[in-house]
Amino acid sequence: MAEKTEKKSGNGLSVGMILLKLRTLIALLAVFIVFSIMAPNFMTVGNLIAMAKHSAIWAILAMGMTYVIVGGGIDLSVGSVAGLCGMLAGGLIIEGLRLPMFGVVIYFHTPMIILIILVIGVILGSINGLLVTKLGVAPFIATMGLMYMARGFAMLRSGGKTFPNLVGDPALGTTGFPILGAGTFLSIPLVIWIAIFIALLAAYVSTKTPFGRHVYAVGGNEDAAKISGIRVNRVKMATYMFSGFTAALTGLVLTSQLVASHPGTGDTYELTAIAAVVLGGTSLSGGRGSVAGSIVGALILGVLNDGLVMVGVSSFWQRAIKGMVIILAVVIDQYQLRKQNEAALKQQTVSDAARAAAAS
Amino acid sequence: MEENGSHLVLEAKGITKVFPGTTALQDVDFKIYSGRINALVGENGAGKSTLMKIIAGIERPTSGSVLLYGDDGTPEELSFSSTRDAAKRGIGIVHQELNLFSDLDVAENVFMNKEITRFGSVHIDHATQQQEARKVLKKLGQDINPSTLVRDLRLGQQQIVEIAKTMIDEPRILIMDEPTSSLSAAEVRVLFSVIEDLKCHGVAIVYISHRLEEIKEIGDYITILRDARLVDSRQVADIEMADIIQKMVGRDPTKFFSGQAHKTGKELLRVKDMTLPRFGGGYTLDHVSFSVREGEVLGIYGLMGAGRTELLESLLGGMEKAEGEIWLEDKRLDHLDTKRRIEAGLVLIPEERQREGLFLNLSVDKNLTMSSISSLTKWFHILKSLETKRVTEIIEKMSIRVASPRISISALSGGNQQKVVIGKAFLTEPKVLLMDEPTRGIDVGAKSDVFQIVHAMAQDGFGIVLVSSELEEVCSMSDRILVLSKGKLTAEFDRAQANEEKIRKASEVEHSMTVQS
Numbered sequence: 001m002a003e004k005t006e007k008k009s010g011n012g013l014s015v016g017m018i019l020l021k022l023r024t025l026i027a028l029l030a031v032f033i034v035f036s037i038m039a040p041n042f043m044t045v046g047n048l049i050a051m052a053k054h055s056a057i058w059a060i061l062a063m064g065m066t067y068v069i070v071g072g073g074i075d076l077s078v079g080s081v082a083g084l085c086g087m088l089a090g091g092l093i094i095e096g097l098r099l100p101m102f103g104v105v106i107y108f109h110t111p112m113i114i115l116i117i118l119v120i121g122v123i124l125g126s127i128n129g130l131l132v133t134k135l136g137v138a139p140f141i142a143t144m145g146l147m148y149m150a151r152g153f154a155m156l157r158s159g160g161k162t163f164p165n166l167v168g169d170p171a172l173g174t175t176g177f178p179i180l181g182a183g184t185f186l187s188i189p190l191v192i193w194i195a196i197f198i199a200l201l202a203a204y205v206s207t208k209t210p211f212g213r214h215v216y217a218v219g220g221n222e223d224a225a226k227i228s229g230i231r232v233n234r235v236k237m238a239t240y241m242f243s244g245f246t247a248a249l250t251g252l253v254l255t256s257q258l259v260a261s262h263p264g265t266g267d268t269y270e271l272t273a274i275a276a277v278v279l280g281g282t283s284l285s286g287g288r289g290s291v292a293g294s295i296v297g298a299l300i301l302g303v304l305n306d307g308l309v310m311v312g313v314s315s316f317w318q319r320a321i322k323g324m325v326i327i328l329a330v331v332i333d334q335y336q337l338r339k340q341n342e343a344a345l346k347q348q349t350v351s352d353a354a355r356a357a358a359a360s
Numbered sequence: 361m362e363e364n365g366s367h368l369v370l371e372a373k374g375i376t377k378v379f380p381g382t383t384a385l386q387d388v389d390f391k392i393y394s395g396r397i398n399a400l401v402g403e404n405g406a407g408k409s410t411l412m413k414i415i416a417g418i419e420r421p422t423s424g425s426v427l428l429y430g431d432d433g434t435p436e437e438l439s440f441s442s443t444r445d446a447a448k449r450g451i452g453i454v455h456q457e458l459n460l461f462s463d464l465d466v467a468e469n470v471f472m473n474k475e476i477t478r479f480g481s482v483h484i485d486h487a488t489q490q491q492e493a494r495k496v497l498k499k500l501g502q503d504i505n506p507s508t509l510v511r512d513l514r515l516g517q518q519q520i521v522e523i524a525k526t527m528i529d530e531p532r533i534l535i536m537d538e539p540t541s542s543l544s545a546a547e548v549r550v551l552f553s554v555i556e557d558l559k560c561h562g563v564a565i566v567y568i569s570h571r572l573e574e575i576k577e578i579g580d581y582i583t584i585l586r587d588a589r590l591v592d593s594r595q596v597a598d599i600e601m602a603d604i605i606q607k608m609v610g611r612d613p614t615k616f617f618s619g620q621a622h623k624t625g626k627e628l629l630r631v632k633d634m635t636l637p638r639f640g641g642g643y644t645l646d647h648v649s650f651s652v653r654e655g656e657v658l659g660i661y662g663l664m665g666a667g668r669t670e671l672l673e674s675l676l677g678g679m680e681k682a683e684g685e686i687w688l689e690d691k692r693l694d695h696l697d698t699k700r701r702i703e704a705g706l707v708l709i710p711e712e713r714q715r716e717g718l719f720l721n722l723s724v725d726k727n728l729t730m731s732s733i734s735s736l737t738k739w740f741h742i743l744k745s746l747e748t749k750r751v752t753e754i755i756e757k758m759s760i761r762v763a764s765p766r767i768s769i770s771a772l773s774g775g776n777q778q779k780v781v782i783g784k785a786f787l788t789e790p791k792v793l794l795m796d797e798p799t800r801g802i803d804v805g806a807k808s809d810v811f812q813i814v815h816a817m818a819q820d821g822f823g824i825v826l827v828s829s830e831l832e833e834v835c836s837m838s839d840r841i842l843v844l845s846k847g848k849l850t851a852e853f854d855r856a857q858a859n860e861e862k863i864r865k866a867s868e869v870e871h872s873m874t875v876q877s
Binding site: 208209210211213214216217219220221223224225226227228229230231283286287288340341344345347348350351352355 | 676678697698699701702703708710715716717718719720721722726729730731733734737740741742761762763764767768770771772784788
């Protein structure tokens, strides 16, 4: 987005700069090519869809994370929130909502359950937002706190046990939950459609609406944002709420795919999401980055993950390689940023000189 | 110039330094003599600090060389990679801003990164450090306990500690960048006697100050910089004060400002009893009341700490504890948040451009429309063509010199950045503009552009509140001048009555001791 618009106007940019800017896409292409050569059944439709499915989950989380990070924060709680939301969804399907004081148990229809869980995700996100804006807790600490709390409550919900076989009971109207994870539309899994829908929405909001601008402003310079009349706290709050929403959605999808709620679901997913965001060229110090980049980042991680398995690389090496890729991405990112600033400076200097020449 | 044992110790030749968006130094020569006070003067942004940073090894010149002469007169080209290097060669620098660790004690600060150690630089010998620090401080005429935390010292004492830091290296060249700016009159006297003492020991002092009377008093040689270039270099005794000023500003100061009266209309902004309590008792703003009319430039002058910036920020809603009535035409603003106040027609151009005015991560066009973007939409969709139109118009109007509106704001020079900040404020369609030091740190050309913009806005009927710490700026630009002193309004002058002497007096009313300009 931000990068794309600059490309259009980049009349003074060299081929090298353009390649640098497209580096995440090039990297994605590179891993594709490498794996399709090394693993014969890599380029099959089935495998591509499977990889897209894995990447889609990370992409959904990464989009929420992008908003938070561009806005100058970080959200470490998403993995645990996904886990807690999965447990709550499983609980509502199997056990319903128990209200002992009235001596009743309420069972909701599946769409209602999904809606409730998404709202819970937003509420959990707003807790992060409140801690960061109203109480002034550092985002890292606030969301780390919620990370532990959410994981703890996920365990407490079932005493550490799994809610198995979430097919539901037709008599109670709780059937159909597995469709979310296993269903397809036009023979493409629903998860991918959901990811695409959210991606379009997130990309649109971040580039074409005042709110999107404000997120970049708040992440770039909070003081200036305040003086410019931007409601900084509201903007931050909204980013954490969106992140909570994507976490809840991830929890639902993962649970649905497994047809079971496990309290450990989504463990360390926050780190994968952050890695995807960083791979996509978003700066951890805020104010710079794009949704599109994060999606490409998630795809790279997804392809790398599945590709390495198919090629038969040991899981120990897989981790090491992922780490190297992330570090390399950030190093190149810093280099590109420096080059970009130099290019802008050159362009401005040339223009100043031309103006001076014209004036004399 | 060998006389009385003084000789050339350092020579900077043809120094040029280019920063992103600005040339800080252009082919500047500078000579430093031992046992002399080598004064360096120039306006804000003339390049003094940059030149010193290059000599002290903090910055590297883009081109040019620095030669250090030994006692026997043999030159040696310097290329420092750090201040530590420079310090080893006998060059010390006392920075304008304090570079102290406020949670460490005085001795620890003095010996920062040159700790006295035992057992092979593992164990810090605190006792010796304290002893040595005490000795140096005594030499500086200060009886400060070396084990006091720096945060518990007065500002003036902190400045002394800053000087003590360089003294322990026993430098051959000591650079002092505005060392008196936070000292009391008595502390200045002490400092001068220390400088005199150092001078007698053959130390070459480079003295940077805005206070020309100080330079007249203690300086031996003077070098004048203007707009990154060397203007003049001679003995202080050979030059008159008026000439120094003339050369510093490069123009007749009285003629520079476009200042002329404006036709004023109805009252726009009325402020009643604006009060801001100070942390720990007293007031930062003490029941300040005033009003601004259509087409009027209201100047507000005050010394450091008078509450100028706090006043403007309170008006815009940036100070939570501020109380008082704010009326813009018939609308009361003091219960609204910043966003609503801007919508009502009030806008602030902040003092610190980079910290509070700009989004360095974004392009020029996005910076320009950041305050007004919500009005350039249909529902919630930004109308790109409308935004582009507004941006083009404002770039034209503010004569912002920019290669492309999509270029990063960080590539622009200070003056152009400032115009972007003013443009951003202007796009909110304000009625009253609050301008906090709008000409700070920008070059002369941009300064006069900014004045013209202010003038044109006043003619178009905007109300303008202009806060400045430069007296002549306030005097020539304003239709009416208010003087703040320690949070109180102490005087109000019409254009006709105002003169610098009266304003200066009024600004010192609340100060018990006389304050240097």
